[in-house]
Amino acid sequence: xSHKGVEKDFKEEWGWTRxxxxxxxxxxxxxxxxxxxxxxxxxxxxxxxxIREMYPDSIIEGYYMNKVHWNSVxxxxxxxYELLKDMCDRGYNLVFQSLPKKxxxxxxxx
Numbered sequence: 001x002s003h004k005g006v007e008k009d010f011k012e013e014w015g016w017t018r019x020x021x022x023x024x025x026x027x028x029x030x031x032x033x034x035x036x037x038x039x040x041x042x043x044x045x046x047x048x049x050x051i052r053e054m055y056p057d058s059i060i061e062g063y064y065m066n067k068v069h070w071n072s073v074x075x076x077x078x079x080x081y082e083l084l085k086d087m088c089d090r091g092y093n094l095v096f097q098s099l100p101k102k103x104x105x106x107x108x109x110x
Contacts, residue, residue, distance in 0.1 A: 003092045005107035026091035038063055040072045041090040055079055
């Protein structure tokens, strides 16, 4: 939520808390009743493969998402906080950079 232009909502039918920029999702907390069993994050394809290999029991291909562009993380299985934060930052940057330049300038106030 610290990034400019981030919106948050709750998709009730999925049980997901979604984080977006201009309606484009970059991260979701997935679970029921406030228990987040997965955190799903958009990242670069090469990076996704690399960290899945580093944490095979904790990071899997994106749950219900495009398996190339998304990873899902079991937050209670030893993934360092800094890596999870880095993944969220990468996801935000990917989505932000995909926006039209006009929208980027509106968000940053330029």
